[in-house]
Amino acid sequence: MSQPSLSQARSRFTASSIRWGFMWALWCAVLWGAWYIPGSAVWFEAPYVDLTFDTNAEFLLAAAVLTTFNAIGVLFFLFVWNGVLGKLGEYVRTLRQMRYISKWFFIGAIFGGPMAIFGSYLAIGYIGGAFAAISALMYPIVGATLARLWYQEKITRRAAVGIVIILAGGITVYAPGIIAEFNGTGDAGWLGYLGGAMAAIGWGVEGAIAGRGLDVADPDVGITVRFTAEVLYWVLLILPAIWLFTDQPVVELVVATFNWAAIGWLSLAGVTFAFCYVSWYKSFPLIGVGRGQAIAALYGLFAVIFLAAFTLKFPEWNFLAGLVLFVSGGFVMFTESDDVLEVVRAVSTDSEKANATANAGNL
Numbered sequence: 491m492s493q494p495s496l497s498q499a500r501s502r503f504t505a506s507s508i509r510w511g512f513m514w515a516l517w518c519a520v521l522w523g524a525w526y527i528p529g530s531a532v533w534f535e536a537p538y539v540d541l542t543f544d545t546n547a548e549f550l551l552a553a554a555v556l557t558t559f560n561a562i563g564v565l566f567f568l569f570v571w572n573g574v575l576g577k578l579g580e581y582v583r584t585l586r587q588m589r590y591i592s593k594w595f596f597i598g599a600i601f602g603g604p605m606a607i608f609g610s611y612l613a614i615g616y617i618g619g620a621f622a623a624i625s626a627l628m629y630p631i632v633g634a635t636l637a638r639l640w641y642q643e644k645i646t647r648r649a650a651v652g653i654v655i656i657l658a659g660g661i662t663v664y665a666p667g668i669i670a671e672f673n674g675t676g677d678a679g680w681l682g683y684l685g686g687a688m689a690a691i692g693w694g695v696e697g698a699i700a701g702r703g704l705d706v707a708d709p710d711v712g713i714t715v716r717f718t719a720e721v722l723y724w725v726l727l728i729l730p731a732i733w734l735f736t737d738q739p740v741v742e743l744v745v746a747t748f749n750w751a752a753i754g755w756l757s758l759a760g761v762t763f764a765f766c767y768v769s770w771y772k773s774f775p776l777i778g779v780g781r782g783q784a785i786a787a788l789y790g791l792f793a794v795i796f797l798a799a800f801t802l803k804f805p806e807w808n809f810l811a812g813l814v815l816f817v818s819g820g821f822v823m824f825t826e827s828d829d830v831l832e833v834v835r836a837v838s839t840d841s842e843k844a845n846a847t848a849n850a851g852n853l
Contacts, residue, residue, distance in 0.1 A: 514776065566760060630819075633698050633780060
């Protein structure tokens with residue numbers, strides 16, 4: 491029997507990588523959608539259900555504390571995951587490589603945690619879980635824009651059409667509520683709309699940065715480093731700063747959160763988001779950041795289904811219309827036919843550019 495050629499083996503490997511990449515991204519979408527159930531339910535447990543929310547500061551503190559507990563829960567389950575896989579040693583080695591590797595995950599954590607996840611909790615608390623899930627679906631536009639600037643990816647005509655569709659979805663979701671706020675008939679939920687925008691921008695930026703970090707890091711380890719950074723930001727910087735410079739009851743709210751109901755929901759949020767993020771990061775090296783984000787954007791659909799089944803309430807018509815436009819636009823952007831999916835788009839360093847220039851001069 492003739493041995494398979496190198497090109498045939500490469501084609502089979504590429505097809506297998508693409509298939510696994512889409513499977514990881516789809517699994518991410520399912521878990522991401524499921525996260526909105528505990529993420530919404532915890533607002534209806536003590537101490538959060540008992541808060542008066544007379545001021546925006548009190549609401550912001552509640553969202554900050556919830557995001558902190560969410561990050562700690564995710565990190566716990568990621569440590570368990572890496573321990574089972576025998577990768578804790580690799581985690582320590584990666585964490586120590588701050589200059590070349592872990593810096594990307596520390597930067598990404600700023601956008602994914604204090605911006606995106608915090609913004610989602612704001613949107614959930616002010617407006618609702620369905621809005622929070624759907625409003626963040628604009629993040630593929632951010633990812634595509636940054637990929638154009640950082641990786642020199644071309645925005646083709648098809649991608650431009652997808653961006654227009656997503657923008658139309660954004661207008662459909664945001665416009666009715668914002669117009670109501672302006673004319674005085676709304677529920678003073680402008681912080682919720684801001685939170686949805688923060689989530690879209692934050693996750694778009696984090697995806698682009700993660701793609702750079704995953705060029706040189708294992709996805710299971712990289713996501714653990716990323717949540718290590720977020721926990722450090724919240725526990726050592728943000729919450730202490732709120733306690734020092736405001737009169738908000740930070741310690742009291744943190745202590746009150748330690749009850750079975752709240753911790754139970756936050757634990758469910760931690761496990762769903764931990765493995766959602768694992769799947770998200772695993773998809774990037776296999777099918778690219780853009781396509782990984784586009785498939786994972788199906789989380790909006792799963793979130794609406796899960797929330798409707800759990801609460802027996804359907805979102806408003808403009809949310810559903812926006813969901814259809816978001817998902818359609820994302821697939822239009824990132825389903826162009828390619829013979830080979832280019833995953834790693836390394837940015838040339840200054841030394842590489844200098845060497846290339848010198849080699850060109852010697853020719």
